[in-house]
Amino acid sequence: MTLEGVLSPAERKALKARAHRLAPAVWIGGDGLTDAVMAEVERALAAQELIKVRAAGLAREARELALAQICERCAAQPVQHIGKVLVLYRKKPEPKKAGPR
Structure with missing residues (x-):
C-alpha cells in the first residue's frame, strides 16, 4: 500500500483479482449498519486483510454510504462496489519480531 493509505490502481487490480474467489464474510440486512454488523466487519478484517460484505437489504445510495462509514470506522480501504457486494481491504x-533472549 502506498504511504498515503490510498490504494494505487495496480494494487486495487490485484486485490480485485484476489477477492473474486471470496465468499461474503458479512451480510448487511434490512436494519443496515448496526453495532453487531460493525463488530463482525471488524472481526473479519482482523482475521483476513480482504473481505466481501453483502449489503442485500440496502438501496444503492445506502450501500455507498455504508461503504464509506465502514471504511472510516474500521480504517479500511474500499476496493470495489459492484451491485450489492462491497470489497474492503x-x-x-x-x-x-522477538528480540534476542
Whole structure:
C-alpha cells in the first residue's frame, strides 16, 4: 500500500483479482449498519486483510454510504462496489519480531 493509505490502481487490480474467489464474510440486512454488523466487519478484517460484505437489504445510495462509514470506522480501504457486494481491504499489522533472549 502506498504511504498515503490510498490504494494505487495496480494494487486495487490485484486485490480485485484476489477477492473474486471470496465468499461474503458479512451480510448487511434490512436494519443496515448496526453495532453487531460493525463488530463482525471488524472481526473479519482482523482475521483476513480482504473481505466481501453483502449489503442485500440496502438501496444503492445506502450501500455507498455504508461503504464509506465502514471504511472510516474500521480504517479500511474500499476496493470495489459492484451491485450489492462491497470489497474492503485493511492491511494486517506486521507481527513484532522477538528480540534476542
